[in-house]
Amino acid sequence: MQNGVVITGFGCLTASGVDAAATWEAVLSGESGIREAATWDSSGWPWPLAGEIKDYSPRDLVSDRKLLKFITRQDVIGLNAVTQAVTHSGIIEHRDELADPTSFNDRTGVFVGSPATKHRYQHDFLPPLADSAGDSREFGVRAMEDVHPMWLLRTLPNNVLAYVGIQYGFKGANANITAHGVSGSQAIAEACRYLRDGAIDQAIVVGYDSASELEALPYYASVGLLSSRGLRPFDRSRDGTVLGEGAGALVLETQDAAERRGAKIYGGVLGSSVVAEAAGVLSVREGGEGVSRAIRLALEDSEMRPDEIGMISAHANGSRVSDAGEAQAFTEIFGASSIPVTGFKWSLAHTIAASGAIESILALLCLANGRVPGIANLEELSPECRGVSVSASEQKPRSSVGIVVSRAFAGLNSCIVLSSHV
């Protein structure tokens, strides 16, 4: 295989399922994890929908109970996905049999797609603000008394990166990507870069987020991005996205490293891209130019022709402009072809920094199982999205190679090319 990066483990935690298998089953059977937000009282809210983790219990999700004092909800979700992927890969058992585990650790990287900061972190400062009534000096005094000494460390945007390292002892190259909706995909892309460059032999990749936090809903709604009715990709009636929580993690290795240890190989990452549209902070350009360019560059990087692609996992976030732009990009590159196109956010909601990683895992499952789940709530294909093979019912991939498209604020677009056969 060209460039040789293979996938030897994966795991996820989403609104639709507690692991990859459960999430896959939910998507296949048309189930959605989107409900009215339940982590706070959202009754009476004009846009109450969210894709929250069900029955969230940090003690069940992270085994190190002491650690729970130093991390937040989104970190718990991210670390749980990593544990699943690492367990799935068997690399720890492999390492523990090595004569030189130190060198294995030094050559194991950690690449993370992180949501960066959260509004909710600042809520710890609301009581001292209220008590100091606008007096800055008084605020300082009260903040020192009221706020937990570890506050800053609990809110670090690179906590998952740090604790994956500490938990497993990995010490290789690392990056913490804070690029909104492409973070998860880009974490995969940058891990591949360091693997290809020979700086590391294996990498843990994770994208995580709890995007549906309290303040995010009204603020996303304020700029017209949220739907109050549901996330309906490519549908004539689509009117916005729904935010959610989740994490997806993968273990990537050079093909050499994986074969040397006799690992089970689930697939490979053939290529990737990240490009900017330079459209501003919140806007996407109409027409999907950025998406087309991202796909072309990723195909070039993986030495694939458009006709070799067997399925597309679209960003499909339910936005009028973004979905239409994606559809245009797909028809431009692949023609009015019958390449099955699907998306997963209708079921999982938009998990922003996690989405690219979770959707890469689901795309891999599509390719491996020869099944492309439908977009279950698709009723009437939007005229703006004509020519794209999306369906409410299941389709079959045309080959073992698929692409995953992700988009983000700052006009960012990313494409990952995956194969289930290496």
Place this chain on the structure above:
Amino acid sequence: MVTPLGNDVESTWNAILSGESGVREIAGFDATGFPTRIAAEVKGLRAEGTIEDRKSLKYVTPFSLFALAAAEEAVRDAGVRPTTATAERWGLVSGSGMMTTEFDFLQRFQREFAADGQIDLARLGAEGARFISSPEFARHQAVAGQALLHKRYDIRGYSANLHTACASGGQALGLAMRVVRSGQADFVLAGGYDTMINPIGLAGFCLLGAISTDNDRPSSASRPFDLTRNGFVLGEGAGFMVLEDWKRARDRGAKIYAELAGEGNSLSSYRITDSPPSGDGPIQAIRGALADAGETFDSIDYLNAHGTSTPMNDLSETNAIKAVFGDRAYDLAVSSTKSQMGHLIAAAGAVEGIICALAIQHSTAPMTANLRTPDEACDLDYVSEGCRPMQIDAALSNSFGFGGSNSCLVFRSPQRAEDRGR
């Protein structure tokens, strides 16, 4: 660059030479209620006059202003900027800070929705979307600075936004170097920007006890490697550089400051706030950088240390240098410019990378100011007597972050790069 010592490269470098300190009593807000009341603030930089595009002003926060000002200086100095024909071949890699919500927004939020310190959920649901403006929502995004830079220069190629705390800037330059090497972009605008000098950032560090409380003697509060060092001093600012392929730069007759020749990137996997006393973690980063550049420890003349002035960092870093350089460690000029400009957090690695390039250009090693009481455990040549005229053919820049991410970069003089067959 924009630093506490000056709002451009020339004034910052001159202040380094003349031994000035950028640390003062905090002027940006009333900090008298906090245990620490000093910081190294940027002085006198105004958005009006720095930002030509008036529409963009609404989207600018203090720290994205630093980024825009530093990037403008870099692009002008490079004598090249994206055109319609080259926009897709330009990339952007930035290391950006973690605090994106403005303090006055939090204050307004508290008055509006949490009068008694507890959030009124019904009111937030009913009024939240009207409370925030669209530019305000945009400003709070982690990608806001990245988006503004893309838009301002119409950079349409590769893009990445990273956050590994104090290693962010160094890791950004390292990743940018790899992007140029791989041919993914012809030019990359790369750097870091940050400020945490606001009531919440200061509270966070004070609660942790990580910053110096020497309020009565601000100019000597940051004293890396000194026996009496007692924490770092918060700084703020931005550093950006234009990176391009060596041959392309030569062919267009560019003024070449230095070659960014290698990157070492590792994870300490020890504690969130420290590397271990042995230097494990930083050691792999320094070795990795030397190997990546094809250099050995014999060829390095100057090392710009992470040197934060915390008891543990300076010891761990010293021991890492000793582990890599052996007896040669005592012949190496090591200094921490944080002694004069404080700790620029996510911007530190980028600014200090530029300082390495300037040190090469001006044949001068910056000093470690305020080192008056030697620490037996930190016994290297820290250039404590003042800036030292010396030929520098190869320099290292260390950056180590909260969370354990480490970055080490190798810079070579243009002459040495030519001699090595560039």
